[in-house]
Amino acid sequence: MIKVEGLRKSFGRQPVLRDLDLEVATGSITVIIGRSGGGKSVFLKHLIGLLRPDAGRVLVDGVEITHLTGRALDGIRRRYGVVFQGGALFDSMSCADNVAFPLREKLRMPTDEIAKRVEAALGQVGLEGVGAKFPAEISGGMRKRVAIARALVTEPEIIFFxxxxxxxxxxxxxxxxxxxxxxxxxxxxxxLMVSHEIPEIFEIADTVAMLHEGRIVEVGPPAAIQASANRVVRQFIRGEPDNSEGH
Amino acid sequence: MADRSLSPALRPFDAVGGWTISAVDSLGRFGTFFVEALIAIATPPFKVRAFVDRINYIGYRSLLIILLTGAFTGMVLGLQVYLTLVRFGSEAFLGPAVALSLIRELGPVLAALMVTGRAGSALTAEIGIMRITEQIDALTVMALNPMRYLVAPSILAGLVTFPLMTAIFDVVGIFGGYLVGVELLGLSPGTYFGEMQTFVDMKDIMTGFWKSVSFGVVVTWVCTYKGFNVGHGAEGVARATTQAVVLSSVLILVWDYFMGSILP
Incomplete structure (x- = not known):
């Protein structure tokens, strides 16, 4: 289980996360929704240890990761897979080398085993036969699928999208x-997925959490979020214009 | 930025204080980055593939520009030094004058400036783009140290390729001087090379060698640091690339003076 308690983060005088609390159950799909610039990606970077909070804690199976460094943090990260917004594929490597990279460098597998795993991972995302191509030679959708294959190939316990x-x-x-x-x-x-895709995410999520102005304002199963009485949640999932922005 | 709540008389001090803190902070980050790079270099396993790739990237791909600039620098030196020496009837010393100028000073400095312009800028841009497209973050969350994959091989490759590029620059430059002094202006080949052997000794060659080694470290350190700490978007990469080339070039000239003062 991932447990986030009272997470706070500011950049200069601009608060981005304000006492954020969330629990992500083991084996579930939790989707964080919220408006652009609301702090979703900043929140995700705290969970994967790329940012440190000003206050609060992130616990992964009871281990607080917010103050971990070096090998201790790497130990937690070995359990992770991350699919970045733009894919973050290494553009100097072919798609197959991208998928093979964590196996070769992180798990130090033998070459023949790597080849089998890469082929299987690319097959799982429907990309048989594109391993030799470079990221610049394939479409945006294919790049995302290669990124998913790379995140999946080490069989991580937790994947962040x-x-x-x-x-x-x-x-x-x-x-x-x-x-x-x-x-x-x-x-x-x-x-744990950060997404704007309404209503599609309601079909895949076990839990949906709405992040607004640095706080989780509503969390629950998709049906409960869709029926929410919270004005901010309703406005977001219906895509209603925000008159407070002065348009 | 000056604090507007301060009285106008104190604002200049506030601004100077803020600038000083920022400068010291930047220097601290710059130094810490180098220490982290040294730790990454010293920590096995050694990334042979990345190292060879960087030698190709920094060295081999800079070869043409080194050959061209080396040849024309030697030719210009040959012409100008000949025209000066002939006034004193000392044109026999053209060979040592060209060789010493190149080996001690111009070779290391100009080769380093050329490699900075071609490979240093590309290094900053490449690492900067990896930063803004989250490729460096991807390495980090795979529990792999990006310093080991991107910075350590570049600094090691700088150590190897800068002296090699300098040696090539020196040799080509000496033959450029020969072309002008001997083939065009009529000096005898024996005089050109004979006097060179008399006046150029090992300590001159080692001076050029140590300069080029230190330039290799300085340039790759600055360029990888700037790439790692790039700002946002394409503009951030462009700014970092410009800063890397300007800072590297200035440091080459400043460091050249200090090395010239220290080395025999």
């Missing part, structure tokens, strides 16, 4: 979501 479908057409959005759902059913990892 940072807006995995941003910038994709509706067909690809659904394809990626169903891919994640399918992989989750097979591998039972804990998934």
């Amino acid at each position: 940072d807006e995995p479908t941003t910038g994709l057409d509706p067909v690809l959005v659904n394809t990626i979501h169903h891919l994640i759902l399918d992989l989750h059913r097979r591998f039972r990892f804990t998934a």
Whole structure:
């Protein structure tokens, strides 16, 4: 279980996270929704140890990671897979080398075993035969799928998805979501996803949490979020314009 | 930024204080980055593939520009030094004058400036783009140290390639001087190379060598640091690249003076 308690973070005088609390159950798919600039990616970076909070704690299976450094933090990160917003594929490597990279460098597997695992991982995301291509030679949707394959190939316990479908057409959005759902059913990892995709995420999430102005303002199963009486949540999921922005 | 709640008389002091803290902070980060890079260099396993790739990137791909600039620097030196020496009837010393100028001073400095312009800027841009596209974050969350994969091989490659590039620059420059002094202006080849052997000794070569080694470290350190600490977006990468080239070039010239003062 991932437990976040009273997380606070400011950049200069600008508070981004204000006493954020959240629990992510083991083996579940939790989706964080919220408006752009609301602190979702900053929150995710705290969970993967790329940012340190000003106050508060992040606990992974009871281990507080907020003050961990070096090997202790790497030990936690070895349990993670991360799919970054833009994929973050190494553009100097082929797709197969990208997927092979954590196996070769992190797990130090033998070459023949790596080849088998890479082929299987690319097959799982429907990308057989593209291993030799470079990230610049494939479409945005394919890049996201390679990034998912890279995150999945080490069989992590926890996978973080940072807006995995941003910038994709509706067909690809659904394809990626169903891919994640399918992989989750097979591998039972804990998934924490940041997304804007309303209403598609309600089909795949076990829990949805609404992040607004640095706090989780509502959390619950998709049906409860869709029926929420909270004005901010309703406005977001219905895509109503915000008159407070002076337009 | 000056605190507006302060009285106008104190604001300049506040601004100077703020600037000083910022400068010391930047220097501290710069130094810490180098120490982290040294630790990454000293920690096994050694990334042979990345090291060879960086030698190709910094050294081999800079070869053409080194050959061109080396040849023309030697030719210009040959012409100008000949025209000066002939006034004193000392044109026999053209060979040692060209060789000493190149080996002790111009070779290390100009080769380093050329490699900075070609490979240093590309190094900053490459690492900067990796930073803004989250590739460095991807390495970090895989529990892999980006210093070991990106910075350590670059600094080691700088150590190896800068002296090599300097040696090539020196040799090509000496032959450029030969082309002008001997082939065009009629000096005898024996005089050109004979006097060179008399006046150039090992300590001159070692002076150039140590300069080029230190420039290799300085340039790769500055360029990888700037790439690692890039600002936002394409503009941030462009600014970091410019800063890396300017800072490296200034440090090469400043460091050249200090090395020239210390070395025999």
